[in-house]
Amino acid sequence: MKRIWLLSLALVLVLSAFALGQEIANPDTIVRIEYGTINTLDPAYSYDTSSGAVIFNIMENLIMWPAGVVDADETDLSYSLATADLLPMLATVTPSVDNGLIVTYPDGSLIYQFPIRKGVKFHEGGSLTPEDVEYTFERGMLQDRDGGPQWMLIEPLSGSKYGRLYQWVNDVLGIDTKKGTLIEDLTPEQQTKFYNEAIDPLVEVTTTGDVVFHLAAPYPPFLTILAHAGNWGAILDKEWVIEQGGWDGAADNWAAWYNPGGGQAAEASELYDVINGTGPYMLGHWDPGVEVVYERFDGYWREPAAIKTVVNKKIQEWSARLLLFGRGDADICSVDPQYLPQVMGQPGIVTTLNLPTLGLNPAGFFTSDLAMEGNDLVGSGKWAEDGIPSEFFNDVHLRKAFAYSFEYETYIDEVLGVAGGYRTHGPVPKAFGWAYDDDPAIYYSFDIEKATAEMKLAHDGKVWETGFTFTLLYNEGNQGRKVIAEILEKNIESMNPKFHIDVRGVPWASYLDRMVTEQMPLFVIGWLADFPDPHNFVIPFANSTGTFSGWQGKTLVAMFAEKYDPLISAAMATSVQAERAVIYKQIEHISYDDCYDLWLPQVNGYRVQRDWVQGYAFNPIFPDVYYYSVYKAYE
Amino acid sequence: MLAYIIRRLLILPVVVLGCIILVFAVMQLLSPYERLSIYCSNPAELKNIDFDVLIERYGLNDPIYSQFADWFWKVMHGELGWSQSAARPVMGAFMRFMPVSAELALWSALPIILGGIWLGSLSAVKHNKPIDHITRIFAITGWSLPTFVAGLLGLFLFYGILGWFPPGQLGLGASAIVRSSQFVSYTGIITLDAVLNWNWYVFGDAVRHLFLPVFTLAYVSWAMLLRVMRASMLETLRQDYVTTARAKGLEERVVIKKHARRNALIPAVTIAGVTVAFLFNGLVITETIFDFHGLGRWAARAAQTFDLPALLGYLLFNGVLIVFANLIVDVMYAYIDPRVRLE
Numbered sequence: 001m002k003r004i005w006l007l008s009l010a011l012v013l014v015l016s017a018f019a020l021g022q023e024i025a026n027p028d029t030i031v032r033i034e035y036g037t038i039n040t041l042d043p044a045y046s047y048d049t050s051s052g053a054v055i056f057n058i059m060e061n062l063i064m065w066p067a068g069v070v071d072a073d074e075t076d077l078s079y080s081l082a083t084a085d086l087l088p089m090l091a092t093v094t095p096s097v098d099n100g101l102i103v104t105y106p107d108g109s110l111i112y113q114f115p116i117r118k119g120v121k122f123h124e125g126g127s128l129t130p131e132d133v134e135y136t137f138e139r140g141m142l143q144d145r146d147g148g149p150q151w152m153l154i155e156p157l158s159g160s161k162y163g164r165l166y167q168w169v170n171d172v173l174g175i176d177t178k179k180g181t182l183i184e185d186l187t188p189e190q191q192t193k194f195y196n197e198a199i200d201p202l203v204e205v206t207t208t209g210d211v212v213f214h215l216a217a218p219y220p221p222f223l224t225i226l227a228h229a230g231n232w233g234a235i236l237d238k239e240w241v242i243e244q245g246g247w248d249g250a251a252d253n254w255a256a257w258y259n260p261g262g263g264q265a266a267e268a269s270e271l272y273d274v275i276n277g278t279g280p281y282m283l284g285h286w287d288p289g290v291e292v293v294y295e296r297f298d299g300y301w302r303e304p305a306a307i308k309t310v311v312n313k314k315i316q317e318w319s320a321r322l323l324l325f326g327r328g329d330a331d332i333c334s335v336d337p338q339y340l341p342q343v344m345g346q347p348g349i350v351t352t353l354n355l356p357t358l359g360l361n362p363a364g365f366f367t368s369d370l371a372m373e374g375n376d377l378v379g380s381g382k383w384a385e386d387g388i389p390s391e392f393f394n395d396v397h398l399r400k401a402f403a404y405s406f407e408y409e410t411y412i413d414e415v416l417g418v419a420g421g422y423r424t425h426g427p428v429p430k431a432f433g434w435a436y437d438d439d440p441a442i443y444y445s446f447d448i449e450k451a452t453a454e455m456k457l458a459h460d461g462k463v464w465e466t467g468f469t470f471t472l473l474y475n476e477g478n479q480g481r482k483v484i485a486e487i488l489e490k491n492i493e494s495m496n497p498k499f500h501i502d503v504r505g506v507p508w509a510s511y512l513d514r515m516v517t518e519q520m521p522l523f524v525i526g527w528l529a530d531f532p533d534p535h536n537f538v539i540p541f542a543n544s545t546g547t548f549s550g551w552q553g554k555t556l557v558a559m560f561a562e563k564y565d566p567l568i569s570a571a572m573a574t575s576v577q578a579e580r581a582v583i584y585k586q587i588e589h590i591s592y593d594d595c596y597d598l599w600l601p602q603v604n605g606y607r608v609q610r611d612w613v614q615g616y617a618f619n620p621i622f623p624d625v626y627y628y629s630v631y632k633a634y635e
Numbered sequence: 636m637l638a639y640i641i642r643r644l645l646i647l648p649v650v651v652l653g654c655i656i657l658v659f660a661v662m663q664l665l666s667p668y669e670r671l672s673i674y675c676s677n678p679a680e681l682k683n684i685d686f687d688v689l690i691e692r693y694g695l696n697d698p699i700y701s702q703f704a705d706w707f708w709k710v711m712h713g714e715l716g717w718s719q720s721a722a723r724p725v726m727g728a729f730m731r732f733m734p735v736s737a738e739l740a741l742w743s744a745l746p747i748i749l750g751g752i753w754l755g756s757l758s759a760v761k762h763n764k765p766i767d768h769i770t771r772i773f774a775i776t777g778w779s780l781p782t783f784v785a786g787l788l789g790l791f792l793f794y795g796i797l798g799w800f801p802p803g804q805l806g807l808g809a810s811a812i813v814r815s816s817q818f819v820s821y822t823g824i825i826t827l828d829a830v831l832n833w834n835w836y837v838f839g840d841a842v843r844h845l846f847l848p849v850f851t852l853a854y855v856s857w858a859m860l861l862r863v864m865r866a867s868m869l870e871t872l873r874q875d876y877v878t879t880a881r882a883k884g885l886e887e888r889v890v891i892k893k894h895a896r897r898n899a900l901i902p903a904v905t906i907a908g909v910t911v912a913f914l915f916n917g918l919v920i921t922e923t924i925f926d927f928h929g930l931g932r933w934a935a936r937a938a939q940t941f942d943l944p945a946l947l948g949y950l951l952f953n954g955v956l957i958v959f960a961n962l963i964v965d966v967m968y969a970y971i972d973p974r975v976r977l978e
Contacts, residue, residue, distance in 0.1 A: 026807060029807060031807070037720075037722055038722060039722045040722075146684055146685065146688070146689070147684040179685050179688045180688075181688060181691075181692070261717070262689070262692050265717035266717075266722065267717060267723070267724060284814070285814050287731070287928075288721060288722040288723045289721055289722055289723075289928065289933075290731075290928045293814070309811075311807065311810075313803070313926075315802075315803075315926050316923060316932075317923050317924055317926065319787055319790065319791075319924065320790070320802040320803075320924065320925070320926045323790060323791070323794055323795045323802065324801070324802065324803075326795070327794070327795070327798060329801065507672075507939070507941075508672055508940070509665065509668075509669040509670070509672035509940075509941050510669055512668065512669070512671075512672045513666050513668035513669045513672070516668055516686060517668060
C-alpha cells in the first residue's frame with residue numbers, strides 16, 4: 001500500500017515537472033528501457049523474445065513482413081500476416097506459385113527457390129553468398145539444441161516426420177541415440193551418411209546462384225517461418241562462423257556442434273556473445289542482464305538508419321523506469337498493463353492502445369486422469385466433499401460448468417483495465433481473421449444458471465451430491481493468474497456449499513513441476529506466436545503430443561489423438577487458404593463442444609513512447625522495436 | 636597475532652563447506668522437476684525439452700553425496716558452472732557484479748562508519764541537549780524508514796523533480812566513454828577506473844549517480860551504529876577513570892578523544908564490521924531501486940529462480956567475506972583495546 005502511495009506521489013511530481021514540447025533529448029540516440037533477459041546472440045540457439053529482439057535488429061532473413069506504423073502522429077495498421085504479402089529481404093523475390101519459384105511435384109514434394117541479393121555486406125566485412133544461406137540452415141538443424149527453435153525447420157524439411165534431429169538420426173542410421181545423448185559418439189562415417197542422405201539435399205545452391213529448399217510434403221506456413229522476426233531464419237556469414245570456432249560445413253564432424261551445452265548453457269555455442277549480420281545495426285556492446293547497445297551500420301544495403309545509437313537498458317524496477325521515461329531520458333518504455341494509468345495522458349508521452357496481438361496468454365487447461373501419488377492438490381483423492389478423484393475433469397459437463405463460471409467481461413474490465421481485452425473461444429487466435437470463426441454461439445459466457453445445470457449433470461449427478469475440494473495453483477507474482485483462480489473459486493463455491501476450491505500461490509518451479517507431472521486439476525499458462533499461422537497454436541493446444549495438450553491426461557490426450565490430430569494434419573496437407581480455414585473453424589467448433597480448455601480473455605496490445613519518437617514499425621509478429629525505421633522529431 | 640590470523644583462516648574452508656552442505660541439503664527438498672525450472676522459464680521452450688533426459692544429464696536423481704562430489708570436483712577445477720539467471724558463467728557474473736557492489740560498499744562504508752561514530756559520540760557528549768534530541772530523531776526516522784521508501788523518496792525528489800541525481804551507474808555520455816577503447820577498465824569500479832584513466836568527466840558522472848544510493852544507505856544504516864556508539868559512550872563517560880581524568884584537570888576534548896571514545900568504540904567496531912560485510916555482499920533493494928547491477932540483485936534473482944550454480948558461487952563468496960570481516964573486527968579489537976591479546 002505504501003508503494004502505491006509513493007507511486008501516486010511520483011506521478012503528481014512528474015506531471016508537475018514537465019511540459020509539452022520539451023526539447024528532444026539525445027537526438028541521434030534511442031534509449032529503450034525494459035526488463036527482459038537476453039540469453040544468447042546465436043540465431044540458431046535463441047528461442048526467447050529478448051534474444052530474438054537483438055537478432056531482429058542486427059541480422060536479416062530472406063524475406064520480411066510488411067509493417068504498419070505506430071507513432072505520435074498516426075496509427076497505421078496496414079501491416080500484413082499473409083504469406084502472399086511477404087516482401088523480399090536478402091532474397092530478391094518472394095517465392096510464390098505464380099512466379100514459378102514454388103513448384104509442387106507429382107509425388108507431393110515441393111521446392112521453394114530464392115534468388116539471393118548481390119552486393120550485401122556483413123558487418124565484419126564478408127559478402128553475402130548463396131552458400132551462406134545453405135550453411136545457415138544446415139548449421140541450425142544440426143545444432144538442434146534441447147528446448148530450441150530448430151523444430152520449426154526440421155518439421156517442414158523432413159516432411160513433418162520429425163520434430164527433433166535425433167529422431168531423424170535414429171531413423172536414417174537405424175540406431176538408438178538415447179534421445180540424442182549419444183549423438184556426440186557417432187563415427188565420422190555415420191555422420192557423413194546422415195549428413196549426405198538427410199541434411200545436405202534439403203537446402204542447395206543452384207548453378208545460377210539461387211538457394212532451393214526441398215520439402216518432402218506441403219507445409220503451408222513454411223515461408224512465415226523463414227521471414228524476418230524469426231531468428232532461426234537469420235542468415236549467417238559462413239566463413240566468419242568458422243573463424244569463431246563453428247562447424248566448418250564438413251559432412252563428417254557436425255556432431256561436435258550438436259546440442260551445445262546440453263541446450264541449457266548458452267555459452268557453449270560459439271556465437272553466444274558475438275554477432276555478425278547484414279542488418280541496419282551492428283552490435284556495439286552487450287552486457288548480459290544490464291544493457292545492449294546497437295551502432296548504425298553505415299555499409300547497410302538499404303539507406304542507413306536515421307538513428308546512430310540505440311541503447312537498450314534492462315531496468316527491473318518500475319519506479320526507475322517511470323522517472324527516466326517521464327523526464328525524457330528514455331524514449332521507449334516497457335510498461336506492464338497495471339501501470340498504464342500512470343503514463344497515459346502525461347505530457348510528452350504517447351500511448352497507443354487497442355493494437356492486435358498474436359498469442360493465447362493466458363489459457364486454462366483442464367487435466368483428465370490426474371496423477372494422484374503424492375498429490376496434495378486433490379484433497380482426499382476420492383469422491384467426497386474433501387477431495388476429488390483422478391477422473392474429476394474427464395467429464396465434459398464439469399468442464400463446461402467451469403467455463404460458464406468465469407466472469408469474462410468482468411475480467412476484461414477490472415483486471416485488464418485501461419489496456420482492455422477481447423474474448424477468445426478456441427486454439428486459433430483472433431488475429432488470424434481468415435481462420436477465425438467469430439460466431440457468438442461458440443463463446444462461453446458467464447452464466448451461473450447454466451453452470452449449475454452442467455454441474456448437476458456432471459458424473460451423473462455425483463459431483464452435485466457429494467461436493468468436492470481441490471486446490472487451484474497460480475505462480476507467485478502472476479497477478480492475472482491469481483485473479484483467474486479467485487474468480488473461479490468465488491463462483492463455483494457460490495453454487496453449492498459442498499463445493500470448495502483453495503487458491504494457493506507457489507513459485508514458478510513448483511508450478512512447472514505440478515504441470516509436467518499432471519497433478520494440477522486446472523493449470524493456466526500462455527503461448528505466443530513463433531510464426532503467424534494457426535498451426536503454431538493448434539499444435540500446443542489441441543494436438544495429442546502438443547506442448548500443453550500433452551499434459552492434459554490420458555483421456556483428453558486420447559480425444560485429441562482421435563478427433564483433433566487428423567484435422568490438424570489435414571489443415572497442413574493443403575496450401576489453399578480457404579480449405580485450411582474451413583478445417584480450423586471446424587476445430588474451433590468442436591473445441592467449444594469438448595471444452596477441454598478454459599478460453600480466457602486476451603489483453604490488447606499497446607505502445608508507450610515519447611512524442612518525439614516517429615516511424616515505429618508495427619506488426620504483431622515482431623519480437624520488439626525494429627529500430628531501422630525509427631527517428632526522433634516533432635512533426 | 637600472526638598465528639591467530641592463520642588459525643582463523645584455517646577455519647575458512649570448514650565454514651564455507653558447512654554452508655555449501657546446508658544448501659545442498661535444502662535443495663534436496665525440491666523435486667528434480669522443480670530444480671529444472673530454471674531452464675524452462677519460457678513456455679515455448681517446454682516444447683522439446685525432455686525433462687527426463689535433463690534430470691539424467693544433470694544427475695538430479697543421483698544421491699546427494701554424488702551430486703555434491705560432482706560439484707566439488709568441478710569447483711576444484713575452477714568451474715563454478717553457468718548462471719541461467721545472469722545469462723553468463725557464475726565466475727563471469729561474479730566478476731561483473733562484484734565491482735558494482737564493492738563500489739557502492741566502499742563509498743557507503745565511510746559515511747556510515749565515520750558518521751555513525753561521530754554522531755553517536757556527539758550525541759552522548761551533548762546528552763539531553765537539543766543536538767542529542769535531533770540526532771536521535773534523525774536516527775529513529777532512518778531506522779524506521781524501509782530502504783525502498785527512503786530510496787524512492789530520494790529518487791522522486793532529487794531526480795524526478797530536480798533532475799540532479801539520476802538512477803543507474805552512468806549517464807549516456809560517460810557510458811559511451813567507458814565502453815570505448817580509450818578507457819581501460821582496470822578494476823570494474825568505475826570511480827577508481829576513472830581516476831586511473833585520469834578521466835574526471837566519468838568520475839564526476841559516477842559520483843553524481845552514486846550520491847543518492849550512498850546517502851540512502853547511510854541514512855537507513857546510521858541508526859544502529861549511532862545508538863550503539865551513543866550508549867557505549869554514555870556508559871564510558873560515567874566510568875571512574877573518566878572522572879579521574881577530568882579531576883586531573885585534563886581538557887574535555889582530550890578526555891573525550893583519548894579516554895572515553897577509544898574505549899566506547901569496542902562495541903561499535905563489531906557493528907561496523909558486520910555492516911561493511913553486509914554492504915559488500917550486495918544490497919538487493921538499493922541496487923534494484925537505483926538500477927545498480929550488483930551482487931545483491933543477482934543473488935536475489937538466483938534465489939527466486941532456484942539458480943543453484945549461482946547460489947553456490949554466491950555462498951562461497953559470502954562465507955569467505957564473513958570470515959574475513961570477523962577476522963578484521965577481531966584484529967581491530969586488539970588495536971583499540973589493549974586488554975585484548977590475540978594468541
